[in-house]
Amino acid sequence: MKNILTTVKNVLPLILIAASFSSSFAQKAEKGWTKLFDGKSLEGWKQMAGDANYKVEKGQILGTSTAVLNSGNSFLVYEKEYADFVLELDVKVESTLSNSGVQVRSHYDPAANKGKGRVFGRQIEIDPSTRKWSGGIYDEGRRDWLYPMTLNSTAQDAFKVGEFNHLKIECIGNEMKTWVNGIPCGYVVDTLDQSGFIALQMHGITNAEGANKKVYFKDIRIKTSNLQPTPFPKGVYVVNKTPNALSDYEKQDGWRLLFDGETSKGWKGAYKKTFPEKGWTAKNGLLTVLAAEGKESTNGGDIVSEEQFKSFDLSFEFKITPGANSGVKYFVTLSENNPGSAIGLEYQVLDDERHPDAKLGRDGNRTLGSLYDLMAAKKENRFIRAPGQWNTGRVVVYPDNSVEHYLNGIKVLSYVRGSKEYRDLVALSKYTPFKNFGEATSGHILIQDHGNLVSYRSIKIKAL
Numbered sequence: 032m033k034n035i036l037t038t039v040k041n042v043l044p045l046i047l048i049a050a051s052f053s054s055s056f057a058q059k060a061e062k063g064w065t066k067l068f069d070g071k072s073l074e075g076w077k078q079m080a081g082d083a084n085y086k087v088e089k090g091q092i093l094g095t096s097t098a099v100l101n102s103g104n105s106f107l108v109y110e111k112e113y114a115d116f117v118l119e120l121d122v123k124v125e126s127t128l129s130n131s132g133v134q135v136r137s138h139y140d141p142a143a144n145k146g147k148g149r150v151f152g153r154q155i156e157i158d159p160s161t162r163k164w165s166g167g168i169y170d171e172g173r174r175d176w177l178y179p180m181t182l183n184s185t186a187q188d189a190f191k192v193g194e195f196n197h198l199k200i201e202c203i204g205n206e207m208k209t210w211v212n213g214i215p216c217g218y219v220v221d222t223l224d225q226s227g228f229i230a231l232q233m234h235g236i237t238n239a240e241g242a243n244k245k246v247y248f249k250d251i252r253i254k255t256s257n258l259q260p261t262p263f264p265k266g267v268y269v270v271n272k273t274p275n276a277l278s279d280y281e282k283q284d285g286w287r288l289l290f291d292g293e294t295s296k297g298w299k300g301a302y303k304k305t306f307p308e309k310g311w312t313a314k315n316g317l318l319t320v321l322a323a324e325g326k327e328s329t330n331g332g333d334i335v336s337e338e339q340f341k342s343f344d345l346s347f348e349f350k351i352t353p354g355a356n357s358g359v360k361y362f363v364t365l366s367e368n369n370p371g372s373a374i375g376l377e378y379q380v381l382d383d384e385r386h387p388d389a390k391l392g393r394d395g396n397r398t399l400g401s402l403y404d405l406m407a408a409k410k411e412n413r414f415i416r417a418p419g420q421w422n423t424g425r426v427v428v429y430p431d432n433s434v435e436h437y438l439n440g441i442k443v444l445s446y447v448r449g450s451k452e453y454r455d456l457v458a459l460s461k462y463t464p465f466k467n468f469g470e471a472t473s474g475h476i477l478i479q480d481h482g483n484l485v486s487y488r489s490i491k492i493k494a495l
Contacts, residue, residue: 067109067229068092068251079139080148081105083233091249094233096129098242104171106134106150106230114226115203115258120251121195124159129244130234131157134171135200135207136227143172152227153177155200155209155217157190157246165190166198166209166216168270171232175413178217179440182268189214195249203260206278215263220271220278229253268344270423270440274316274488281491286344289336289476290490292316298334301373301477302365307331310480318478319486320357326482328372335363335373335475342430342495345476346423348488353418354385355483358403361426362448362474367465372479374462376448376469377403378426378436380485382418393459400424400438405456408436408443415439421488430495 067075070090078085082097083105094107113136124131137152151172158164166186168178180187189211190196199210209217231248234241265284271277275292289297295306295313310331312319323330340361347359360375367374379401383389389398399415400408416422416439425437432448446453449470462468478487 063254063257064252065254066252068249070249073107075110076107077110079106079108079230080144080150081233081235085231085233091247092231092251094131094231094246094248096233096236096241096244096246098236098239100236100238103144103147103235104150105233105235107233108134108139108150108228108230110228112226112228113202113253113255115255116201117254117258117261118200118202118229118252119198121197121249122157123195123247124157124192125246126244127159127161127192128241129157129159129246130241131246132169132171132232132234133157133198133200134228134230134232135202136224137171137230138224138227140172150230150232152224153207153219153221154232155198156180157198157232159190159192163187163190165196166211166214168207168209168217168219176440177219177221177272178270180216181437181442182270182440183216183218186211186214186216189216195247199261201258201261203258205273206260208261208263210261215267218263218267218269218280220269220273220276222273268346268425271489274348276489277491284493286491286493288489288491290318290488292488295334297337299337300331301328301333301335301363302368303332307334317486317488318490319484320478320480322352322484323480323482325354325356328480329482331480333360333373333477333479335365335477337475339473339475340428340492340494341473342428343426344493344495345426345428345490346492347425347490348421348423349380350421350486351380351382351418352484354382355418355485356381356386356388356481357483357485358479358481359424359426360477360479361428362469362471363477364471364474372481373477374465374468375474375477376405376434377479378424379403379408380424380479383415385418400436400443402434402436402444402446404460404462405453406444406446408438410438410441410443414441423489428495 082102084095085107132154141148143149149172154169154171156167164180167180201208207219300307357380358377360377363375381399383398395407427435435445
């Protein structure tokens with residue numbers, strides 16, 4: 032008996048020390064974090080808009096989509112607003128027919144939607160469909176998609192249907208980053224919304240198949256002090272909504288501006304030694320080609336980058352006027368000395384609804400975002416910004432000569448320079464007189480003067 036008591040006496044302090052260490056470790060692990068959900072009730076949360084149902088079940092918030100068609104999205108809103116933070120939570124979606132999301136720095140307009148109210152602001156998307164855009168960044172009730180996951184396709188398989196997924200959202204200053212199960216997904220630099228509320232979304236339904244679908248949320252916690260930005264790996268495209276600016280990450284990743292927002296530095300007229308004396312302006316953050324009765328290269332003419340590029344990632348914003356026509360060309364060699372616009376592969380910039388060129392060519396290969404006269408852009412109307420609004424174009428030319436065109440973050444076409452399929456397209460086009468058209472090893476970037484008022488900004492490039 033004495034030996035047993037002695038053993039207990041000797042072991043008990045070790046147990047207490049271990050327990051103390053375990054408790055200390057747990058406290059240290061949670062230090063700086065605040066739970067937004069107690070696992071028992073919806074205290075601190077309130078529903079805004081929509082007809083979905085939210086309740087607590089087995090330590091989780093269970094959201095169930097409504098059976099009412101076209102009733103709009105529903106939101107369970109946390110009643111406190113936050114500025115800079117890191118938010119983490121776990122989410123499970125049972126059906127590929129569901130759709131959900133987590134609002135951050137968001138707001139509510141009670142008068143909108145015919146008095147039913149509208150939540151608006153940035154959202155990390157939860158998308159279990161075959162589209163696989165979970166982790167993307169959407170601007171609910173306002174600007175639509177900011178960061179569709181076509182911009183970071185390597186992360187599209189991160190979200191798993193039918194099991195809990197760990198989401199991380201980091202909002203520090205103007206930068207928002209997202210992770211799904213530890214995999215970096217979206218990255219946006221945005222000047223709107225320095226603070227706002229957090230909300231859990233249940234998407235409205237447009238058909239009976241989407242009714243009564245369940246989404247589970249748990250372990251919701253936030254950190255608001257002693258924040259340090261989490262590094263992103265190199266090579267992730269950043270949607271930067273600050274005009275003519277680069278984030279530190281973009282600079283470190285090799286991006287640089289081709290237009291400084293103030294001058295024509297780095298540009299000259301095609302077949303000229305200097306920038307055009309008329310027909311173009313570079314001021315107020317805009318590089319603008321002026322109207323000239325819709326005539327091609329009869330006013331200031333095209334402008335080209337002074338530098339030439341081989342493989343690259345080129346991004347630019349453009350704003351057209353009603354009925355306008357322009358374009359961004361690449362691999363322009365200026366060797367043809369042809370009249371009119373200089374020759375090169377062209378990302379078409381066009382008002383498809385009003386300009387007659389949209390109906391020319393073959394199968395829509397002269398429409399917005401297309402490889403002009405060669406390949407049509409496949410796009411939905413919802414991803415096109417109307418004249419007077421800013422669109423983002425992007426051309427990626429890889430070292431293996433594969434090329435991609437994007438419009439507002441959506442990949443609209445791809446092809447391979449010099450392939451049989453490419454040369455077959457050239458043989459059917461207006462470019463047949465030009466030997467080895469579009470296959471130069473390097474060339475200038477060109478912005479076209481087609482006689483219509485069009486503005487450009489945030490022109491940036493990264494060598495690949």
